[in-house]
Amino acid sequence: MSQTASVWLVVALAFLAANLPFLSNRLLAVYPLAKPKMLAVRVAELVFWYFVVGAIALFLEQRVGQIAPQGWEFYAITATMFITFAFPGFVYRYLFKHR
Incomplete structure (x- = not known):
């Protein structure tokens, strides 16, 4: 698999x-x-999935080459991006009116 893929x-x-x-x-x-599920359970699941996706990303990075060193800034940005990605699901669950 290529790096872009x-x-x-x-x-x-x-x-x-x-x-x-x-x-x-x-x-x-x-x-x-x-x-x-309550919101607290959903947030705990969100944290769990963040670490699962991070582990998969680390595995794929290791297969391509050497793993780049990451500081706290990397984790702050990826966590923020993950929360931003969760916005459509949050809107669907809590802001749309369901019949």
């Missing part, structure tokens, strides 16, 4: 994973819950 794969996975907690009422999109 890896980058686009990570971006697509991040967008999908960021919206998954808001689009699914199941825990981690697998386990059904007795009650609807």
Whole structure:
């Protein structure tokens, strides 16, 4: 897989994973819950998916070559980008009126 394809794969996975907690009422999109998920559970899932996508990105970066050193700035920007990606799912879940 080329470097460009890896980058686009990570971006697509991040967008999908960021919206998954808001689009699914199941825990981690697998386990059904007795009650609807609260916002705190959705945020915890969002953090979980952030680390999963980060691990996949690290794996893909290692396959392409040497892993670049990352400081706190890298994690602050990627977390902010992940939260921004989650905005459509948040709007769908909490701001649209469902019948």
